[in-house]
Every structure is written in C-alpha cells, then in structure tokens.
Amino acid sequence: MMETATRCQAYNVFSQACPTRMVLDRLADKWSLLIMDRLRDEPVRFNQLRRDVEGISQKVLSQTLKKLERDGLVTRQVFATVPVTVEYALTALGHTLSNTIESLAHWAEHNIDSVLAAQREYDAVNA
Amino acid sequence: MMETATRCQAYNVFSQACPTRMVLDRLADKWSLLIMDRLRDEPVRFNQLRRDVEGISQKVLSQTLKKLERDGLVTRQVFATVPVTVEYALTALGHTLSNTIESLAHWAEHNIDSVLAAQREYDAVNA
DNA sequence: CGGGATCCGTTCCGATACTG
DNA sequence: CAGTATCGGAACGGATCCCG
Secondary structure, eight states: OOOTTTTTGGGGGGSTTTHHHHHHHOOOOSSHHHHHHHSSSSOOOOOHHHHHHHHHOOOHHHHHHHHHHHHTTTTEEEEEOOOEEEEEEEOHHHHHHHHHHHHHHHHHOOOOOOOOEEEEEEETTTT | OOOTOEEEEGGGTTSOOHHHHHHHHOOSSSSHHHHHHHHHOEEEHHHHHHHHHOOOOHHHHHHHOOOOOOOOSEEEEOOOSSSSSEEEEEHHHHHHHHHHHHHHHHHHHHHHHHHHHHHHHHHTTTO
C-alpha cells in the first residue's frame, strides 16, 4: 500500500507532492462534483447535461468533462446517428467516488440552515 | 424538513437557487477542505496553518479562514499575548463535515493509482 | 505574530461565432 | 447535436511592503 514513492504519509497530507492533494485539487472546482452527481443514475447526453447543470457554459462543460474523462471517472461514447449523439456516463471508478459525493450533498442538505444562520450572524456583527 | 422555501427538491439539486449547491460552491475551492482537514484534531495558529498547508499564501489563507468562519465552520480565538496569538478551530458544525472530508481524502488515497494510470493512458492516446 | 493593502500576472469564464 | 476557436472582462492568486 505504501510502496509508491509519491504517496504521502498520513502526517503529510498537506504537502504539495501528496497525490491525495492532487486528486483533491482536481475535484475541488465549481462543476466536477455536480456533473458527476448528475451522472450518478444514468448516462446523459451533452446538451441535456448542459441544461440540467444550471449555469454552466458549454465551454466549461466541455472542458470539465474532458478532465473527468482523463481522470478515468467518466466515459464518453459516441453514437453514429445523424446528428451525432454523445453519451457521458460514470466509470466503475467514478461510481465509487459518487458515494462520497452524495454524502457531501447530504451534509449540505441537512446543514444549509445552520450555515445560512451563521452567515447572517457574521454579517450582522461585521456590519 | 422541506418547509424552507429556498430548499431544492431532490430532482433539482442542480438548480442555481438550490442551497445545497450554494454550500457546495463555497467548499469547492482549492483550500477550504484542506484547511478543515488540518483543523480536524486540534486548534492551530495562523502561521502554523500557513506552514502546514503547503503552498498557500498568507493572503489566501486569511481570506479562506474568514469565509469558513462566516459559514460557521471555524472559530477564531484571539489571545492577548505579546505578540498576539490567534487560534483557529473547527466548530461543532465543522466537525460534522470533517467526517465527509475524511472519506473524500480516503477515496483519493485509495484510488490515486487508478487516476494516475487513467491519465497516462488518456495522454498516450491523445498524443 | 497575525494579519491588511497594494500591485500585478495568470487563469477562469461567459458571450459570440463557427463547424462537422 | 456536440462541440471548437477566439476575445475580453472578472476573479484568483502570488509577491511584496507595511502595521499593531
């Protein structure tokens, strides 16, 4: 388990060279987790994804999907219809991650009120 | 549970107005999760945090801590020593989130090899 | 020690236009 | 339908200087 030279020790998770941090850095953007969450239950086509993940531009969607595909989390399948159809889906690896994403979403759902309350209080004090 | 007007339904997690997305947007930056992970076990002072979370600048650390404090995830305690001492720590709310963060870190630790392999393969094909 | 203020390059990102 | 290419503004983020 610890034979990989680049793998960080537990006490060194914060080092820049730590691969865990590399993964975290890659996923900690505005859209990646959201897109993966949308793909959790079914394959989705490009423009459908664009409509469902509200607010994302087509450029950024394209870029993000490419990164997720490169990381082995998402597959891109082209169907030779006219016009062409492209389906994006989670890989097996992607599915293992989506469980964690869901727990993050659940935390947010359950604690949004506390967060909003804290923000209001903070803003009231720091007027 | 669903009485809050701004809370999204399960089928609408991707809407911009969804509070779950607001929380996700806030945490999905380069440093927030990393800082919270460092605070998991003990309160940490500003410059110690700066040293431990490798690569973060003092400006960005300061900004990120302020946001985390505003969200009610982190507390800031000032001690009137000379020179002044400031300790950052997780709130109770912050601790409930840190469990999820840890599972994300564990996923990364366990699957980094698969991700790196996928990247190499992708780069080889798209030369 | 724990920041704030400023400057400045880079990256991000949205809008628009175009293509197979 | 599923993208790519280009442009320009906005936001991010690092380096430096300064202060209580």
